[in-house]
Amino acid sequence: MMRRPLVWLAVTVLAILVAGFFAGAKITSDFFANSMPTTRFQVADDRLYVRGEINALSLDQFNEVISAFPWVKVLVLDGISGSSDDETNVKLGYRVRELGLATHVPAGAEIYSGGVDLFLAGVERTIGEGAVLGVHSWSDGIHDGAHYPKDSPEHEEARKYTEDMLGDDRFYWFTLSAAPADGIHVMSDKEVREYGLLTD
Known part of the structure; x- marks a missing residue:
């Protein structure tokens, strides 16, 4: 027994x-x-080129560059693999919006996950021909974001960020269903425009 x-x-x-x-x-x-820099910044004229992965050190790096080059007007996302620190990525996005910077993805460049979230921060947002924007659900290491009910507090930070940047949160919910956390969905031109990612 x-x-x-x-x-x-x-x-x-x-x-x-x-x-x-x-x-x-x-x-x-x-x-x-998050223990060492994974984001590379380079200034050319009024453009700040960003490459690599966004981590806990990226916001401090960004602020140091802006202090040294206050005339920067455009953040060029020239290859972002994602983010290992979503909280810092959100803070970085709000900082970009506070400064009134535009964001641009050059022709042929690829940005994924947190890189796309950062792109949303531009007051003007443009992409070049053949640029790749890849999205997926977030994960807390156990469950994907889509696992949680829509009214769950786990959604609020990223949902509100999306709403603050785009005026509504439709794109946030789209990313949860577009691909699981261990997958990726490359957005079509139609989807990019449908969810208001471009300002032109």
């Missing part, structure tokens, strides 16, 4: 240990991803 409860207990403990392992692995991975 005791076998079933003991088996159930063993399975439950194992599940907790496995979940803890993956959560710990994500924390460790995030720590290393």
Whole structure:
């Protein structure tokens, strides 16, 4: 009679240990991803070119560049693989909007995930021919964003950011359904315009 409860207990403990392992692995991975600069900035005339991955250090890097080159008018996203720190990425986006900068993705450049979120921050937003904008759902390391009910507080920061940048939150909900966190959806020209990503 005791076998079933003991088996159930063993399975439950194992599940907790496995979940803890993956959560710990994500924390460790995030720590290393945010311990050194992964974003490269380069100024040319009134354009600030950004490449790499956005992490916890990117906002401080950006502010240092802007302090040294206050005449920058356009943030050129010339290849962004994503973000390892979504909170910093949101702060960076608000800073770009506060400064009144335009954002531009050059012809043939590719921006993904957090790079697309940063693109939204431009007061004017343009893309060159053949530019790639890739989106997907966010993940907390256990569940994708689409797993949570629409009224869940887990959505609020990213949803509000999208609404603040574009005037509504339709694009946020689109990204959750466009692809899972471990996948990517390359937006069509029609989708880019339908969700208001361009200002021209």
